Amino acid sequence: MAGHEQVRAGPAHPPPENGVRLDVRGLEVRVGPAGPDVVSEVSFTVQAGQVLGLVGESGSGKTTVVLALLGHARRGLSISSGEVLVDGVDLLRLPAAQLRAVRGARVSYVPQDPSAALNPALRVGTQLNEAIRVHPGAVEDPGARIREVLEEAHLDASSDLLRRYPHQLSGGQQQRVGLAMAFACRPSLIVLDEPTTGLDVSTQRHVLDTIRSLCQAYGVAAVYVSHDLAVVGGLVSDVAVMYSGRVIEAGATARVFGDPLHPYTRGLLSAVPSPLQAMKLTGIDGQPPRPGRRPAGCAFAPRCGFVTAGCRSQPPEPVLIDARTVRCMRVAQVRESSTGAATALTGAAPAAVGEAPVLSVREVSAGYGRRPALTGVDLDVPAESCVAVVGESGSGKTTLARCIVGLHRNWTGDIRFEGSSLAVSARDRPRQTLRRVQYVFQNPYTSLNPRKTVGQIVAQPLEEYLRLGYRERSQRAARALADVSLGADFLSRYPDQLSGGERQRVAIARALVVEPDLLICDEVTSALDVSVQAVIVELLRGLQAQHRIAMIFITHNLALVRSIAQSVVVLRDGAVVESGPVGRVLDRPGDPYTARLMQDVPKLARPGVPGPPAQGAAASEPATP
């Protein structure tokens, strides 16, 4: 779909002679005028036509950096020092009026959520027009330019697209409109803040291809922020890894991802699941320190496996080693040690055969009003095994889970749990049946009552299902917390004192404390960082084996499936496309849809694991092996 030949015009602003479009030097952003720094000592350059990936966990300062590239700081923050040179002009020294003129014309921004970034009350055409006309003189013929950028973004300009409102477009189309808007004035620098996070893998891949080809065609320097290392690895030429407001490792993507030298980069990479091979995910436990609460020495020291006393006493200076800069005192020792990434899992427990399934779903159809969400879904969960339910957003995976637990009431068919049919609604099910099927919600930020302590939250099901006394409840709650690696000091904390990963552990502890026979995990890691996702997935796998329970693991991330499940069900538009053992379905997909998903899922070249074929700009034709 993507192709350079479609792109006609050259860049509006010729790049400087050395080709450096963006040069960031010593950028520092502080809380207030003199508070603690949020990001500091951030320097990098981006050549014309290149894409720099900025990666790190949430809270690492990525978004703060890219907003500073536009000369903007969030409320309460201020850019205290540094230079942002775009084609040699320092944006941070421009007067307000000139800065406004530069934004959107020379420097443009593509936000994370296209549905929130487009004005829902204005037609697409009006908004595109506005983006151009706000910079008088930047474009000679706005109408022609709009047609041109729409075509470049692979949108059909001839259709009635321009007269539509944003809600009448799909997520992918919305993001393409956002891209078209960003490229409309032929900028020198474009900043992309996780623009494909909410998109399905196939759409994501096409959008990424478009970004890459447009940047190359127009000599645009791009900074691409993402927490998804697999996406970044396939897209960008250079990468900068951020932690706690500092760039801790930066260099060519192949080097940094192929042979990471900072313990944090290693941790991040070993947390990325592979769609090609079952891996033990390690991840990084804990959370990054907040600005103002950073330790005296290296900010990563509390979470680092290579830590020494020296790390804790003074912050590391960046060193140049193996053609990249690394901010670690122990880099020599890290380099000598094995990569630690990609521990392949061998001999994952095979699905139990011949036994009666714990749960069997037959011919289940469900809908919202008259709109069908599921049609004739069949699913079997064998005892003590994990079944992954995979599908894109809108495929009906969450609806299926909610039918099974009885939260969605508008369904027909038969769901049998240990041989007996379940009532449609949870209200009509006996308490003990409710207890034996536990559900962990997607978003740990809404599934814990903010007014209750962790102890109350975990003990509550013991009171409701089992009517246990206070002492017994407290003991079992503490034990359940220990199971998910949370100490007894968490009992008296409130959810807003916990990180996302800790919240999800509490939710898991609440489900397991009543000793269920079936655990349903609905996208439990999608709201979490990759590093935390790895920890949670490993935790779930360990607990599933330890408690010998059956599990349904719902996810949109095909790569995760191998790391946790024995069999998989692929859903599309509410119907089962394919199901079977994980190895068979993912390696030899019987359905073209599964094959396409497997092909489009971003794959990361990693140390120790055979890498994927290089993803070129024109790699979107179906692969013909």
Added chain:
Amino acid sequence: MTGIAPAVSPEAAPPARTGRHPWLSVLWSTARTPRGAAGLTMALLVVLVAVIGPAVSPHSPNDLATLTFAKPSGQFPLGGDFLGRDVLSRVLNGGWLLLLMAVAATAIGIAAGAAAGMTAAYLPGPPDGIIMRTVDVILAFPQLVFALLLLSLLGPKLWLIVLAVGLSHAPAVARVIRSATLDIAERDYVKVAELQGMRPAKVMTKEILPNLISPLMVEAGLRLTYSIVIIAGLAFLGFGQPPPTANWGTMINENRIGLQLNPWAVIAPAVLIALLTIGTNTFTDAVARVTIGVDRRPEEAALLDDLGPEQA
């Protein structure tokens, strides 16, 4: 397994923000904002006058101690009223019952309104329609008219005034609480409670009610202001304690004919009522501003946590 830190790192835990007693912590942090402190000071000043007033009043409020509409003098700093009673003493004695009635009426209004609003929003089926249509009908009457209607039907008794004013608050409270409940009832932790087989009444009191603190506090402050105005207004119209009991609302009415002779007999109670309502209203406003910070939606909180609690 290289590079893994211990699972529990105590130093990573941020300090407590919403405290053990959410109501108190909201009140406390409100009182520490400039706006909250100003409102609280004004309101407490009037409360102080009303509460310790009877103990320090120089004369009996009902003695005909001076002349009709006497000018202020050393012995009678605020002069005399229309019967020649000491205005200062009547001001000092005329507040505590008004305050008590206003607080009681507010409590009734909040309790009834919150119960109706939560029930309407959470229970499926007919209750919503029945409750909210009833609310619409009552809302069609102005509050004062609704209270007057009840009083003229049943006669002017003090407890009836409190009840009438309280019930006249309920519909507006019910509307606010209903919409807040609709939002909270969709949160996953409510679904969790339902999956645990919790009865609806328990879900409402244990899961939903504690999360309604901020709208309830804002409503309580607002309704307290209205209660004061309406009860004082009813007293002005003659529905209050029977004469000769001192009452700020009644004082304004009975002394307005002498406004040119001794304006203090009207100004003093009017200023106190104004100060009280402005104070409670300002404090309520501050509560609303504080709770927006405390009760941010969880997703927002997660985003703001990037920056640490200092500026959140």
